[in-house]
Amino acid sequence: xxxxxxxxxxxxxxxxxxxxxxxxxxxxxxxxxxxxxxxxxxxxxxxxxxxxxxxxxxxxxxxxxxxxxxxxxxxxxxxxxxxxxxxxxxxxxxxxxxxxxxxxxxxxxxxxxxxxxxxxxxxxxxxxxxxxxxxxxxxxxxxxxxxxxxxxxxxxxxxxxxxxxxxxxxxxxxxxxxxxxxxxxxxxxxxxxxxxxxxxxxxxxxxxxxxxxxxxxxxxxxxxxxxxxxxxxxxxxxxxxxxxxxxxxxxxxxxxxxxxxxxxxxxxxxxxxxxxxxxxxxxxxxxxxxxxxxxxxxxxxxxxxxxxxxxxxxxxxxxxxxxxxxxxxxxxxxxxxxxxxxxxxxxxxxxxxxxxxxxxxxxxxxxxxxxxxxxxxxxxxxxxxxxxxxxxxxxxxxxxxxxxxxxxxxxxxxxxxxxxxxxxxxxxxxxxxxxxxxxxxxxxxxxxxxxxxxxxxxxxxxxxxxxxxxxxxxxxxxxxxxxxxxxxxxxxxxxxxxxxxxxxxxxxxxxxxxxxxxxxxxxxxxxxxxxxxxxxxxxxxxxxxxxxxxxxxxxxxxxxxxxxxxxxxxxxx
DNA sequence: GCCGTTTTCGGCCCGACTGTTTTCAGTCG
Numbered sequence: 367x368x369x370x371x372x373x374x375x376x377x378x379x380x381x382x383x384x385x386x387x388x389x390x391x392x393x394x395x396x397x398x399x400x401x402x403x404x405x406x407x408x409x410x411x412x413x414x415x416x417x418x419x420x421x422x423x424x425x426x427x428x429x430x431x432x433x434x435x436x437x438x439x440x441x442x443x444x445x446x447x448x449x450x451x452x453x454x455x456x457x458x459x460x461x462x463x464x465x466x467x468x469x470x471x472x473x474x475x476x477x478x479x480x481x482x483x484x485x486x487x488x489x490x491x492x493x494x495x496x497x498x499x500x501x502x503x504x505x506x507x508x509x510x511x512x513x514x515x516x517x518x519x520x521x522x523x524x525x526x527x528x529x530x531x532x533x534x535x536x537x538x539x540x541x542x543x544x545x546x547x548x549x550x551x552x553x554x555x556x557x558x559x560x561x562x563x564x565x566x567x568x569x570x571x572x573x574x575x576x577x578x579x580x581x582x583x584x585x586x587x588x589x590x591x592x593x594x595x596x597x598x599x600x601x602x603x604x605x606x607x608x609x610x611x612x613x614x615x616x617x618x619x620x621x622x623x624x625x626x627x628x629x630x631x632x633x634x635x636x637x638x639x640x641x642x643x644x645x646x647x648x649x650x651x652x653x654x655x656x657x658x659x660x661x662x663x664x665x666x667x668x669x670x671x672x673x674x675x676x677x678x679x680x681x682x683x684x685x686x687x688x689x690x691x692x693x694x695x696x697x698x699x700x701x702x703x704x705x706x707x708x709x710x711x712x713x714x715x716x717x718x719x720x721x722x723x724x725x726x727x728x729x730x731x732x733x734x735x736x737x738x739x740x741x742x743x744x745x746x747x748x749x750x751x752x753x754x755x756x757x758x759x760x761x762x763x764x765x766x767x768x769x770x771x772x773x774x775x776x777x778x779x780x781x782x783x784x785x786x787x788x789x790x791x792x793x794x795x796x797x798x799x800x801x802x803x804x805x806x807x808x809x810x811x812x813x814x815x816x817x818x819x820x821x822x823x824x825x826x827x828x829x830x831x832x833x834x835x836x837x838x839x840x841x842x843x844x845x846x847x848x849x850x851x852x853x854x855x856x857x858x859x860x861x862x863x864x865x866x867x868x869x870x871x872x873x874x875x876x877x878x879x880x881x882x883x884x885x886x887x888x889x890x891x892x893x894x895x896x897x898x899x900x901x902x903x904x905x906x907x908x909x910x911x912x913x914x915x916x917x918x919x920x921x922x923x924x925x926x927x928x929x930x931x932x933x934x935x936x937x938x939x
Numbered sequence: 940g941c942c943g944t945t946t947t948c949g950g951c952c953c954g955a956c957t958g959t960t961t962t963c964a965g966t967c968g
Binding site for chain 2 (some may be wrong): 394510543593599626
């Protein structure tokens with residue numbers, strides 16, 4: 367079993383925790399944490415990069431030493447330095463660091479003075495009142511720890527963006543009703559449009575902070591006030607989401623928006639760049655000495671750093687600052703660029719609406735075309751179409767198109783990729799269609815090699831056009847399939863096949879990193895909703911968010927093409 | 940341990956809030 371990037375990242379993160387507990391050089395600790403983040407978010411496996419002979423020290427925050435350690439982990443599955451440190455400092459202490467309010471210093475004290483090694487030990491100590499007796503701790507700290515241990519046990523996973531949006535909209539509306547408030551905007555990963563959010567960072571501009579904080583405390587949905595100050599408060603909502611609210615004066619709006627939008631690593635990179643230019647950058651502005659030289663707008667902050675405004679979706683420290691500096695930022699695709707939807711269902715299988723209603727709804731959304739992609743027969747739970755029913759649907763769509771004005775319905779199918787890589791309908795049926803969307807629905811847990819070969823084989827079929835929801839993942843519910851995505855993308859590029867970015871908020875499959883990989887390899891992306899009703903068509907915007915996070919431009923997305931250009935693009939070379 | 944428009948050494952982002960202190964350490968984002 368090859369070592370995954372997340373395993374390597376876990377080794378480094380744990381080592382960082384233990385070293386910090388031991389009081390090691392904080393910058394060395396940070397180096398391991400940075401390396402963990404780099405490895406964790408890298409779209410390619412370290413093992414594969416090593417196989418290809420890449421020097422891992424070329425990766426950001428990885429030097430010669432850590433490149434060597436990664437190699438050792440890949441080869442042996444162990445990190446000798448971690449084993450050595452674990453002899454002195456129990457590995458479980460790293461788990462305690464994950465509890466809110468506990469950092470290295472406190473974990474160390476709890477271990478040294480009370481012998482606390484595990485979350486369970488901590489719970490017992492808090493219940494017995496032992497913690498409050500420690501110098502530097504007190505009753506309030508003990509109570510806070512007790513609460514956090516419980517919260518940790520029932521900890522919510524990151525919330526899907528679409529769900530967080532409902533929570534955020536209501537909260538923004540409430541806060542905007544406070545006297546003296548000018549702007550209320552949700553920043554953080556929400557504004558960067560990450561597929562899930564861990565908390566909400568709400569930025570408010572107002573002349574005085576206190577009334578805003580009172581307004582927040584009065585909000586019905588607040589379950590617990592975690593902390594509360596004049597300019598910053600943290601609360602936990604009944605929905606399980608933490609909310610940070612920060613109030614800044616209007617003159618700092620842009621700087622604060624940059625700061626609270628993040629990401630953290632993007633901010634650090636910006637600040638370093640500011641320092642080199644002799645500026646101090648914080649949430650109140652850009653300063654030359656005591657003098658504020660920018661900060662009213664985001665653009666003014668970036669401009670002072672010699673950069674154009676960088677769209678929030680790109681602010682992940684994945685090369686966007688360098689691209690901005692060189693004037694090479696992508697011109698990201700927008701919802702307005704989209705001319706049609708290439709994955710929709712109808713009543714014929716598991717959809718809710720008729721083809722003609724779907725077509726009207728697409729027209730209302732300003733589309734030029736919409737395809738109907740009902741399931742094939744293998745998906746029996748959806749009453750999938752066999753050859754006869756699909757051919758009947760094709761004729762029905764022809765008749766419908768003759769009547770429709772201003773919208774064209776494309777004849778398609780979501781044909782199953784069977785376990786042996788063949789398609790669930792014969793070629794002589796598929797050739798009657800405008801194009802196909804092909805998908806894996808069963809046998810999702812094959813080995814990486816088998817799953818990859820299954821899809822490669824399917825792509826060999828000349829009627830294969832678009833690979834739908836390529837990894838099969840469901841956010842927070844089902845992990846992606848084991849796949850050699852890069853190999854599949856290379857194959858798609860050679861064969862003129864397209865990858866879908868499924869816009870359903872539960873899927874968002876491909877993810878951002880994979881979109882960027884597809885773009886680099888030159889594979890076209892279809893951003894498609896997989897709508898099972900007319901309402902489903904509106905999830906397109908989540909797909910566009912993800913596409914933008916993947917650096918995709920209009921030219922990378924096939925359903926920005928006119929109908930004629932799309933039809934040409936769908937022809938396999 | 941990483942890194943370089945002050946480059947191979949000497950830096951490494953910066954401010955708010957809390958609790959336990961009497962001026963600040965710890966933690967967080």
